[in-house]
Amino acid sequence: MRGAGHGVHDVRERGADVPEAVVLAAGYFRGYSVVGLLAVLGVLFVAVAFGAGRLLRPVVPTPEKLLTYECGVDPVGEGWAHTQVRYYVYAFLYVIFAVDSVFLFPWATVFAAPGYGVTTLVEMFVFLGFLAVGLLYAWKKGVLEWT
Structure with a gap:
């Protein structure tokens, strides 16, 4: 037995006059609500993972760690380099x-x-x-x- 509150389909089954456009729109947006829910869950999962990484990592800055890494060699010169078009x-x-x-x-x-x-x-x-x-x-x- 179905409970109350299932949307437009329940209203139509009880005999209420619901326009066809409303029924179609409800079905249309129900499909996109699943996609939206998955997108929100994906963003939430990534945010929790990055937040956990930020909270759990050790933070011990040293002068060597703050240098720009350049293939294991200490950087020489300026950080600006011209690239040919x-x-x-x-x-x-x-x-x-x-x-x-x-x-x-x-x-x-x-x-x-x-x-x-x-x-x-x-x-x-x-x-x-x-x-x-x-x-x-x-x-x-x-x-x-x-x-």
Whole structure:
């Protein structure tokens, strides 16, 4: 036997006039309440773990512990170092090719399905256009030349 307070479904079973939109909204938000509860529990679990770590760890600061760690060698010079922009362009090229390889397999599987041929082909040409713009940018910057 069901108890009172189970929401819209109980009201409808007792004969009350409840609009269909209210019933649909209640079912819709009930599904997201589980996701929200899991998110709150996850954040709470991480917060408790970090708090316990902060409370239980030993705190004994020494001058050696307060130094910047640099591969076991005492740091020399300033903390500011110039980085060349070309390394960012290499990373940009890597991202372009990684996204390309990730996108090609699902495209190939969907392209073979009936009814998706033209749409998928147009999507792939749009994607290849973006890839070509990225490669053109790298070529104009001279990144593709081996020196």
